[in-house]
Amino acid sequence: MIKTSREVTIYDVAKALNLSPSTVSRALKDHPHIKQETKRKIRSVAREMGYRHNKFASSLRLTKTQTIGVVVPRLNSYFMAAAIAGIEKITSDNGYGLVISQSQESARKEAACISTLFNSRVDGLLISLAADTDNLEHFNLLFSKNIPVIFFDRVSDCYNCMRVVIDNYRAGYEATAHLVEQGCKRIVHLGGSLRRNVYSDRFAGYRQALADNGIAFDQRLVFSGDMSELSGTVTAQKMIRMKPRPDGIFTSNDTSAVAVMVELLDSGIRIPEDIAVAGFNNDPISHLITPNLTTIDYPAREMGEIAANALISKLGNSESASLSTIILRHNLVVRSSSLRNINNNKK
Amino acid sequence: MIKTSREVTIYDVAKALNLSPSTVSRALKDHPHIKQETKRKIRSVAREMGYRHNKFASSLRLTKTQTIGVVVPRLNSYFMAAAIAGIEKITSDNGYGLVISQSQESARKEAACISTLFNSRVDGLLISLAADTDNLEHFNLLFSKNIPVIFFDRVSDCYNCMRVVIDNYRAGYEATAHLVEQGCKRIVHLGGSLRRNVYSDRFAGYRQALADNGIAFDQRLVFSGDMSELSGTVTAQKMIRMKPRPDGIFTSNDTSAVAVMVELLDSGIRIPEDIAVAGFNNDPISHLITPNLTTIDYPAREMGEIAANALISKLGNSESASLSTIILRHNLVVRSSSLRNINNNKK
DNA sequence: CAGGATATTGCAACCGATTGCACAATTTAT
DNA sequence: ATAAATTGTGCAATCGGTTGCAATATCCTG
Numbered sequence: 001m002i003k004t005s006r007e008v009t010i011y012d013v014a015k016a017l018n019l020s021p022s023t024v025s026r027a028l029k030d031h032p033h034i035k036q037e038t039k040r041k042i043r044s045v046a047r048e049m050g051y052r053h054n055k056f057a058s059s060l061r062l063t064k065t066q067t068i069g070v071v072v073p074r075l076n077s078y079f080m081a082a083a084i085a086g087i088e089k090i091t092s093d094n095g096y097g098l099v100i101s102q103s104q105e106s107a108r109k110e111a112a113c114i115s116t117l118f119n120s121r122v123d124g125l126l127i128s129l130a131a132d133t134d135n136l137e138h139f140n141l142l143f144s145k146n147i148p149v150i151f152f153d154r155v156s157d158c159y160n161c162m163r164v165v166i167d168n169y170r171a172g173y174e175a176t177a178h179l180v181e182q183g184c185k186r187i188v189h190l191g192g193s194l195r196r197n198v199y200s201d202r203f204a205g206y207r208q209a210l211a212d213n214g215i216a217f218d219q220r221l222v223f224s225g226d227m228s229e230l231s232g233t234v235t236a237q238k239m240i241r242m243k244p245r246p247d248g249i250f251t252s253n254d255t256s257a258v259a260v261m262v263e264l265l266d267s268g269i270r271i272p273e274d275i276a277v278a279g280f281n282n283d284p285i286s287h288l289i290t291p292n293l294t295t296i297d298y299p300a301r302e303m304g305e306i307a308a309n310a311l312i313s314k315l316g317n318s319e320s321a322s323l324s325t326i327i328l329r330h331n332l333v334v335r336s337s338s339l340r341n342i343n344n345n346k347k
Numbered sequence: 348m349i350k351t352s353r354e355v356t357i358y359d360v361a362k363a364l365n366l367s368p369s370t371v372s373r374a375l376k377d378h379p380h381i382k383q384e385t386k387r388k389i390r391s392v393a394r395e396m397g398y399r400h401n402k403f404a405s406s407l408r409l410t411k412t413q414t415i416g417v418v419v420p421r422l423n424s425y426f427m428a429a430a431i432a433g434i435e436k437i438t439s440d441n442g443y444g445l446v447i448s449q450s451q452e453s454a455r456k457e458a459a460c461i462s463t464l465f466n467s468r469v470d471g472l473l474i475s476l477a478a479d480t481d482n483l484e485h486f487n488l489l490f491s492k493n494i495p496v497i498f499f500d501r502v503s504d505c506y507n508c509m510r511v512v513i514d515n516y517r518a519g520y521e522a523t524a525h526l527v528e529q530g531c532k533r534i535v536h537l538g539g540s541l542r543r544n545v546y547s548d549r550f551a552g553y554r555q556a557l558a559d560n561g562i563a564f565d566q567r568l569v570f571s572g573d574m575s576e577l578s579g580t581v582t583a584q585k586m587i588r589m590k591p592r593p594d595g596i597f598t599s600n601d602t603s604a605v606a607v608m609v610e611l612l613d614s615g616i617r618i619p620e621d622i623a624v625a626g627f628n629n630d631p632i633s634h635l636i637t638p639n640l641t642t643i644d645y646p647a648r649e650m651g652e653i654a655a656n657a658l659i660s661k662l663g664n665s666e667s668a669s670l671s672t673i674i675l676r677h678n679l680v681v682r683s684s685s686l687r688n689i690n691n692n693k694k
Numbered sequence: 695c696a697g698g699a700t701a702t703t704g705c706a707a708c709c710g711a712t713t714g715c716a717c718a719a720t721t722t723a724t
Numbered sequence: 725a726t727a728a729a730t731t732g733t734g735c736a737a738t739c740g741g742t743t744g745c746a747a748t749a750t751c752c753t754g
Contacts, residue, residue, distance in 0.1 A: 007410070009710055020734045025711060035732060050491070055467045056407040057710030060739045063354070065403075067467075076428030084422060088449060097463055100447045102435060116444055120402045141399070229631060258635050265637070284576060285632050288605050290612070356740055367704045372741055380702060404740035407709045 008051045016045055028053070059121065067097040068311060069117035071127040073105045073154070077255070078283045079300045080128075083152065086304025087126060094312050096123070103130040105226070111138035118142060124311045129154040131193040131226065148314045152307040154196050162314070164307040166330040168198050171296045172205025174332045175250045175278045178294070180213045182276050182340045184248030187215075190223045190235045190260070191252045199224075202252050202280065227252060232259025239275070240267050247275055248338070254279040254286050254295055261289060261337065276338040292335035299328050355398045363392055375400070406468060414444040415658060416464035418474040420452045420501070424602070425630045426647045427475075430499065433651025434473060441659050443470070450477040452573070458485035465489060471658045476501040478540040478573065495661045499654040501543050509661070511654040513677040515545050518643045519552025521679045522597045522625045525641070527560045529623050529687045531595030534562075537570045537582045537607070538599045546571075549599050549627065574599060579606025586622070587614050595623040595685075601630040601642055608636060608684065623685040639682035646675050 010024040017024075019042070027034045027042040059065045068091055072080050084100065091098050099117060103110035110130045117125060118141050125142060127149065136158055142149055148162075155163040179187050189206045192199040203222070210217050223238065225231025232251065236259070239246050251257045257279030264275055271277055271291055279286060279295040286293035306326055357371040364371075366389070374381045374389040381389075406412045415438055419427050431447065438445050446464060450457035457477045464472060465488050472489060474496065483505055489496055495509075502510040526534050536553045539546040550569070557564055570585065572578025579598065583606070586593050598604045604626030608618055616622055618638055626633060626642040633640035653673055 007710080010712095011710075021711075022713075022735080023733055025713085026733090029712095033732060038732080052488070053466050054407070054710055056403045056412075057739090058712075060401070060403040060407055060741095061710080061712045063739070074428070075422055075431060076425060078423055081421070081423030081428075085449070092459075097446075097467065098448065099444075101445065102432070112439075119400050120444065144397070229635075255631075262635050284602075285635065288576075288609050288632065289635060290637055354740080358740075368741075369705080369743075370703055372743085373703090376742095382702060385702080401740055404709090405742075407711095408740085408742050410709070 007054065008049050009054070010051070013042065013046045013049060013051050016049065017041060063121070065097075065121050065123055066095060067099060067120070067122050068308070069114075069120075069122035069125045070098060070100045071103055071110060071113045071117070071125065072100070073103050073128060073130050075100075075102055077253075077281075079153075079281055079298070082300035083128075083304035083307075086301035086306075087308040088304075090305050090308035090312065096312065103133075105131040107133040107138075114138050114142065118145075118147070122147070124148040124150070124315055126150050126152060126307050126311060128152055129156060129196060131196060134195050148311060150307050150311045150314075152303055154198050156197070160324070162310055162324055162326075164303055164310065164326045164328070165197070166298055166303075166328050168201035169205040169208075171280070171298075171330045171332070172202030172250070172252075173209045174205070175202075175280070175294075175296055176206045176209035177213065178332060178334065179248040179250060179276055179278055179338060180209065180215065182248070182272065182338055184276055185215060186218070186221060186244060186246040186248070188221045188223065188235070188239055188246045188249040189251070190225060190227075190231065190249065190256055192224065192227045194224070199252055202250075206250055221246060225256070227256050229255055229259040232256030233263045236260040236263030236267075240264070240269065245274075248277070249275060250278045252280050254281045254283040254293060257293055257295070257337075258285055258289050261291075261293065272336065272338050272340050276340065278338050282333055286333075287335065289337075291337045294335045294338035295333050297331040297333050299330075303328055354401065355396050356401070357398070360389065360393045360396060360398050363396065364389060410468070412444075412468045412470055413442060414446060414467070414469050415655070416461075416467075416469035416472045417445060417447045418450055418457060418460045418464070418472065419447070420450055420475060420477050422447075422449055424600075424628075426500075426628050426645070429647035430475075430651035430654075433648035433653075434655040435651075437652050437655035437659065443659065450480075452478040454480040454485075461485050461489065465492075465494070469494070471495040471497070471662050473497050473499060473654050473658060475499055476503060476543060478543060481542050495658060497654050497658045497661075499650055501545050503544070507671070509657055509671055509673070511650055511657065511673045511675070512544070513645055513650075513675050515548035516552040516555075518627070518645075518677045518679070519549030519597070519599075520556045521552070522549075522627070522641075522643055523553045523556035524560065525679060525681065526595040526597060526623050526625055526685060527556065527562065529595070529619065529685055531623055532562060533565070533568060533591060533593040534595040534597060535568045535570065535582070535586055535593045536597050536599075537572060537574075537578065537603055539571065539574045541571070546599055549597075553597055568593060572603070574603050576602055576606040579603030580610045583607040583610035583614075587611070587616065593622060595625075597625045599627050601626040601628045601633045601640060604640055604642070604684075605632055605636050608638075608640065619683065619685050619687050623687065625685050629680055633680075634682065638684045641682045641685035642680050644678040644680050646677075650675055 010021045014021045014024045024042050027039040101113040103113055107130050110133055150162045152164040155165055191203050194200045207217055223235045257277055261277055269275055279293050282295045282297040286295045357368045361368045361371045371389055374386040448460040450460055454477050457480055497509045499511040502512055538550050541547045554564055570582045604624055608624055611622055618624055626640050629642045629644035633642045
């Protein structure tokens with residue numbers, strides 16, 4: 001039989017000092033009504049006795065948890081790792097705890113995550129949507145209790161919801177326009193689910209860039225996938241077999257872009273001479289692969305920090321200005337995977 | 348003023364049905380003493396009324412939270428993402444929640460994470476240690492309350508603690524021996540903090556493999572760093588400048604291995620002809636870079652699953668057999684970064 | 695139909711921290 | 725020295741779900 005030492009409570013501390021639990025409670029949270037010396041004594045005895053604040057009792061009483069929930073599609077990308085690092089910095093600086101969960105790109109699992117987080121009474125939620133989420137019904141719980149929700153990166157139109165994003169349309173436009181400038185005429189696009197702003201906006205940017213440069217849009221050049229390595233490989237194989245072969249590709253993340261490159265290079269296709277490649281995200285791999293990958297840089301950590309800050313300020317004053325969308329800068333990083341030396345020396 | 352609709356509790360549900368809260372509580376958790384029809388009625392009314400289980404009240408009463416804490420050095424590696432995916436699968440299958448936090452490789456932050464998790468009364472803890480943790484004092488809280496702790500990957504000697512690892516010594520040995528087989532005589536090793544088993548064991552394996560092959564150990568060939576890209580780049584620069592130039596390198600992760608490769612290739616050094624490279628982890632990048640990277644494959648997801656399973660079974664029966672260490676298989680994946688065709692065709 | 699076995703439900707006391715309000719102690723003002 | 729003001733502590737109710745045990749309802753057997 002294991003001796004499970006019972007919890008030390010403020011009652012125990014109070015008894016030891018011949019004080020009341022109220023006083024102990026107040027002393028531990030530095031309430032101004034308690035005498036300095038009393039506070040000192042209480043704190044020291046509490047430490048000695050091994051007292052530890054019980055979050056549940058407190059949360060139960062306060063109906064606040066000082067905890068923020070985070071739901072992301074997956075953790076396994078540099079983007080998300082960086083965004084979460086940013087979130088964590090801000091929340092922990094502000095005394096909030098963090099509960100992180102993954103939707104695995106599934107709306108069903110996303111709903112389950114939200115439900116769990118709701119049951120654990122998070123004070124607020126930061127979320128980047130799953131690939132196949134197509135409505136926000138599973139958020140109604142939160143909305144009905146006025147629990148603030150902030151979307152970042154993969155956001156949704158939602159009345160009165162705050163969102164932190166980049167201008168995916170412009171980024172997609174710039175990447176595509178850059179390929180055009182480099183002389184590409186038949187530019188493939190590989191994107192993710194059009195349900196997600198990040199992919200549909202980039203796609204829209206791609207189309208507009210083509211239009212503005214007098215290049216006819218060709219649906220056969222557009223592919224859609226889960227943006228995994230595999231989807232890049234498959235797309236590259238299709239490109240290789242296409243009759244008039246494409247001469248450029250803009251793909252919506254670096255993971256797939258790199259897979260495309262590997263597959264093309266394996267087939268003896270030259271990058272960028274035969275096919276120029278542009279990705280998205282500026283993952284570390286983009287400057288490790290040969291040739292280095294042209295991509296869109298994208299302030300992941302900052303996005304996390306800003307979203308977290310916005311949430312916390314919303315938690316503070318319930319009436320905080322309803323800034324509804326924050327758009328962060330992005331940046332086209334041109335590298336050798338798309339840079340043709342032809343007519344481009346310093347021009 | 349926002350109307351914050353009050354919580355719906357089992358009391359409300361009970362009142363609506365003219366039943367007692369006890370009955371409602373039992374019905375909602377499918378207690379066998381409650382009549383089927385009563386359960387149905389209660390569940391349906393509860394749903395209609397918008398009842399939601401309050402985890403705090405429950406946890407407070409039960410002094411159990413059905414929550415498991417996870418502390419990892421960083422989230423931004425494929426290894427960790429995979430391990431966490433494994434953990435999440437098992438825990439969610441078993442009805443446990445997960446709270447994930449990062450120590451950022453700092454013992455101080457690790458202690459803070461543990462303290463927070465302890466205050467939120469996690470039922471158990473899964474942890475992979477930070478680089479500079481050198482004692483387990485910050486675990487005493489948990490130990491004193493008999494909260495089970497399971498170490499995975501980056502573990503520690505700890506009386507009566509369960510650990511899930513691979514045989515890093517053998518893996519290090521095999522990687523090094525492989526380089527020797529390929530004809531390397533002056534093999535550099537780049538590792539992380541020797542406080543961590545993963546790095547010290549791999550290093551020990553490296554030394555033994557040299558010894559067993561009659562190669563004198565040379566301290567000047569050993570470098571230590573934080574295993575970031577930068578540490579790889581710096582190490583490569585040093586290698587390039589060394590008098591008799593090294594002809595091989597075994598580095599303890601793929602991130603740094605790839606950085607080493609990029610730097611060496613940039614200087615016109617051929618891989619594997621001039622310098623053969625072996626990494627560790629089998630990150631996706633290892634088969635994307637050119638030449639493909641030889642590395643140690645390492646069952647990340649499985650490690651997470653096994654650790655989580657072990658923890659859950661320990662939570663179930665407090666007397667569970669004290670399997671103290673579980674060692675998973677690993678696998679040397681030979682690719683072109685180390686494969687010299689010299690005398691090696693099928694031999 | 696009696697009498698006990700079995701199936702259902704309710705009572706009430708927890709779990710531990712918080713806080714409005716009342717009361718006590720100490721200081722200041724008159 | 726006494727009233728008034730200020731400071732410091734304690735009382736007791738509250739947050740919502742759980743559960744041992746008692747109480748009531750229903751079923752069975754002969």
